[in-house]
Amino acid sequence: MNKMDLIASVADQADVTRAKAAEVVDAVFGAIEAALKGGEEVRLVGFGTFATAKREATTGRNPRTGEEIQIAASTNVRFKAGKGLKDAVN
Secondary structure (H helix, E strand, O other): HHHHHHHHHHHHHOOOHHHHHHHHHHHHHHHHHHHHHHHEEEEEOOEEEEEEEEEEEEEOOOOOOOOOEEEEEEEEEEEEEEEEEEHHOO
8 A cells, every 4th residue: 555545545434535635644644753853752552653763873894895884873763563453464
């Protein structure tokens, strides 16, 4: 399922236009993104938790040449599925 499929599904289930469903989906994604940028955790009970995790800078190795390279520090987004989602999928 891609974003357009999600919008169509939301429009059908909520009985709204696709344009309105697109606004709602974009608003939800925007709110999650803003919270994560602010260092907050987004916990959707029964669905899952979005959180950020910092990865330290490390030294890696180019497998082709064997040359050492620096891998920059980064912040990644993690998602942990909640019990309700796990149960629904299984």
